[in-house]
Each structure stands twice: as structure tokens, then as C-alpha cells.
Amino acid sequence: MEISEQTVKIPEASLGLAGGKTIPLIGFGTADFPFGDRPEAIKEAVLHAIELGYNHFDTAAVYQSEQPLGEAINEALHRGLIQSRDQLFITSKLSTADAHHHLVVPALQTTLRNLGMEYVDLYLIHFPVSLKEGAKYPFGKDEIVGMDFKSVWEKMEECQKLGLTKSIGVSNFTCKKLDKLLSSATIPPAVNQVEMNPLWQQKKLKEFCEEKGIHITAYSPLGAKGTxxxxxxxxxxxxxxxxxxxxxxxxxxxxxxxx
Ligand SMILES: NC(=O)c1ccc[n+]([C@@H]2O[C@H](COP(=O)([O-])OP(=O)(O)OC[C@H]3O[C@@H](n4cnc5c(N)ncnc54)[C@H](OP(=O)(O)O)[C@@H]3O)[C@@H](O)[C@H]2O)c1
Incomplete structure (x- = not known):
């Protein structure tokens, strides 16, 4: 999340996603551990990033960074750093606790309230597992259960149809799990956000996603030093x-x- 003094200009390039939207090539992550401890630092970092030209921000319900991100964007609008929220690409993610059929749409509505926005650009299933209903963070291993991909994805598709998100996707999905999800999806995932860096290149997953038209977003590009x-x-x-x-x-x- 930190930005060093030695900063380069942020490339403006975007890539096309399945479904017709575009995603800016470079994004700014807002996961700051321990989650929820430094909302002011997140807000400040995001404002600085907007000043530098970042237009793509990654958050998640579990990071507790949606609210400071939303506040920073609001302030950037007030200061005239950006003219409209539409200039930005915002990704958020469904937590494993909410990865149940009836909780998906309400979870995104909470995310939108936290962000102070009417829509996100991309909404992802954060992990290919669910927590037992009622389980909260921090959770024990015995509280992790398999996800019912069909029923959860059906509601992700509903989020897109309702206009709460422009695109939908997944995160931390293997080829096998993507295959399973694709077998019942009517809207295929536009993105799979996974760890990818020179020490973890995920060549097989990359080929699979290319073949299926799923864009890969790399997280922890610097190896998540210090986390x-x-x-x-x-x-x-x-x-x-x-x-x-x-x-x-x-x-x-x-x-x-x-x-
Ligand atoms: N979907 C998922 O499951 C998932 C998982 C993890 C992350 N993410 C997303 O990806 C984003 C980035 O990933 P990440 O934070 O895990 O890892 P990362 O970007 O690979 O590493 C972040 C760390 O790199 C160091 N760093 C940053 N800029 C640097 C620079 N210019 N020179 C030297 N070191 C630098 C900082 O460490 P120091 O502060 O110690 O210097 C910082 O804590 C997150 O914020 C989050 O949005 C998603």
C-alpha cells in the first residue's frame, strides 16, 4: 500500500474483459494488515495514488478498506483531482462468510454502502470456499466448508443484472474449480484474481484462463513482503x-x- 518517493508515471493502458468492459492494467491494492487498524493511512495512500494517476483500486469486504477507499474518492472529487467516480475502476470481493446463495446480493449492497457508491466495476468471489453460516473472522479450519458454486454464482450473475456491478469474477480459483463453475454459469467470470509474480508464475492456470477468455489479475506482485x-x-x-x-x-x- 505504501508509495515510495521514487515513483514512476502510472501507465494508462486498459485491457478488454469478456462482456465488453475494460480494466486498467495497473491497480492499487488496499489490503493493510491487521485489517481495519489504519483507515486514515489507507485514505491518505489512496488520495496520493489518485494524485499520481492511479485509476484502479482493489478492495474487499474482509480488508475493511471499503469505507476509507470511498472516503478518499469522495475527497478526490471535492478537491477536483477527478471529475466523476466513473473515471475509476473499483473492485471489491465477496467474503467467504457471505458466500451463500441468500447472502450474496445483501453483501454487495453493504459493500456499496461502505464505498458510498451505486456500483462497483468488478465484484469477485474472494475464495473458492464458504464459511459455515454464522461463522466470523477469525475462524477455525473446521468452519471452512465447500462452496455451492452453482447457487452462489447464480446470485453473482444477479448482482450484474441488477447493475450493482459492471462485471463479475472470481479470485484464488484453480483450473479445476473454474471448470466446475463454468459448467453451470450463464455469465462466465470476466476475471480470476490470483497470486502471480516471478516466483509463482502459474503457467498452467494462465494458459487455461487465456483459452477461456478469463482475464488474470496478479495480486502480491512483489511477493507480499511484510505481510x-x-x-x-x-x-x-x-x-x-x-x-x-x-x-x-x-x-x-x-x-x-x-x-
Ligand atoms: N484476492 C486475494 O486473495 C488477494 C490476496 C492478497 C492481496 N490481494 C490484493 O493485492 C494487493 C497487493 O498485494 P500484497 O499487498 O499482498 O503484496 P505486494 O504488493 O506483492 O507487496 C506489498 C508489500 O511490498 C512492499 N512494497 C511496496 N512497494 C514497494 C516498493 N516500491 N519497493 C519495495 N517494496 C515495496 C511493501 O512492504 P513493506 O511495507 O514491508 O516495505 C508492501 O507491504 C493487496 O493490497 C490486495 O488488494 C488480493
Whole structure:
């Protein structure tokens, strides 16, 4: 989430998604751990990112960053940094606790209230599992259950039809799980957001998604250094990246994220 002083201009390129919408190539993540501890820092970081030209923001119900993201966007509008919310691409995600047929639409409505918006650009199923109904974070392993993909995806499709989201997709789905979901979907997922970086290239999944017309968004592109779900390996041990970076007078993060 931090932005260093040595920042490059954010490329404006977008890519087409199945269903006709476009997604800006570079996005700004808002997961700050422990979740919910630093809403002001998230708001400040998002405002700074908008100043720098970011127009694509990634949040999730579980990150508790929807509200500070919405507040930052509101402030950016007031300050004239952007003219309309439509200039931005906002992704949020259905939590595993809400991954049940009757909870999907209300969960997105709560997300929209948190963001202070009428729609998100992309709504994703965060993980291909559900929590037992009533279970809350932090949860035990015995509270994780298999997801009923058909009934949950049916409601994701309803979210799109209701105009609450422009596109729908998934996150952390393997080829096998995507295949299962595709077998009953009437609107195929536009995106699969997964961990992808030089140390975790996911070539098979990439080929599968390309073949099915599913756009892959890479999360933890820097190896999630400094988070409980990642480590320093990518940023510190990639001699090749370090060589490219020093040859070009850039940081490892810059040559990696903005090739
Ligand atoms: N769908 C999912 O399940 C999922 C899972 C994880 C993440 N995500 C999304 O992806 C976003 C990014 O992923 P991530 O936070 O896991 O990992 P990441 O972007 O790979 O790593 C973030 C860490 O990289 C370091 N960093 C950032 N900019 C840097 C720079 N210029 N130079 C050196 N180090 C730098 C920071 O560590 P220090 O603060 O220690 O310097 C920061 O905490 C999240 O915010 C979230 O929106 C999604």
C-alpha cells in the first residue's frame, strides 16, 4: 500500500474483459494488515495514488478498506483531482462468510454502502470456499466448508443484472474449480484474481484462463513482503531483477511492476 518517493508515471493502458468492459492494467491494492487498524493511512495512500494517476483500486469486504477507499474518492472529487467516480475502476470481493446463495446480493449492497457508491466495476468471489453460516473472522479450519458454486454464482450473475456491478469474477480459483463453475454459469467470470509474480508464475492456470477468455489479475506482485501471507524472497533474492533494476537506474519494484 505504501508509495515510495521514487515513483514512476502510472501507465494508462486498459485491457478488454469478456462482456465488453475494460480494466486498467495497473491497480492499487488496499489490503493493510491487521485489517481495519489504519483507515486514515489507507485514505491518505489512496488520495496520493489518485494524485499520481492511479485509476484502479482493489478492495474487499474482509480488508475493511471499503469505507476509507470511498472516503478518499469522495475527497478526490471535492478537491477536483477527478471529475466523476466513473473515471475509476473499483473492485471489491465477496467474503467467504457471505458466500451463500441468500447472502450474496445483501453483501454487495453493504459493500456499496461502505464505498458510498451505486456500483462497483468488478465484484469477485474472494475464495473458492464458504464459511459455515454464522461463522466470523477469525475462524477455525473446521468452519471452512465447500462452496455451492452453482447457487452462489447464480446470485453473482444477479448482482450484474441488477447493475450493482459492471462485471463479475472470481479470485484464488484453480483450473479445476473454474471448470466446475463454468459448467453451470450463464455469465462466465470476466476475471480470476490470483497470486502471480516471478516466483509463482502459474503457467498452467494462465494458459487455461487465456483459452477461456478469463482475464488474470496478479495480486502480491512483489511477493507480499511484510505481510503475514508473503515474504521477502522475491524482493531480496531475485538477482536477475536486481541486475535489470540497477542497469536501468530503477528499483526492483519499478522494473517488476512497470516492465
Ligand atoms: N484476492 C486475494 O486473495 C488477494 C490476496 C492478497 C492481496 N490481494 C490484493 O493485492 C494487493 C497487493 O498485494 P500484497 O499487498 O499482498 O503484496 P505486494 O504488493 O506483492 O507487496 C506489498 C508489500 O511490498 C512492499 N512494497 C511496496 N512497494 C514497494 C516498493 N516500491 N519497493 C519495495 N517494496 C515495496 C511493501 O512492504 P513493506 O511495507 O514491508 O516495505 C508492501 O507491504 C493487496 O493490497 C490486495 O488488494 C488480493
Amino acid at each position: 503475514p501471507w508473503g515474504n521477502q524472497r522475491l524482493m531480496e533474492s531475485e538477482q536477475r531483477l536486481q541486475k535489470i533494476a540497477s542497469t536501468r537506474g530503477k528499483t526492483v519494484a519499478q522494473v517488476h511492476v512497470f516492465p
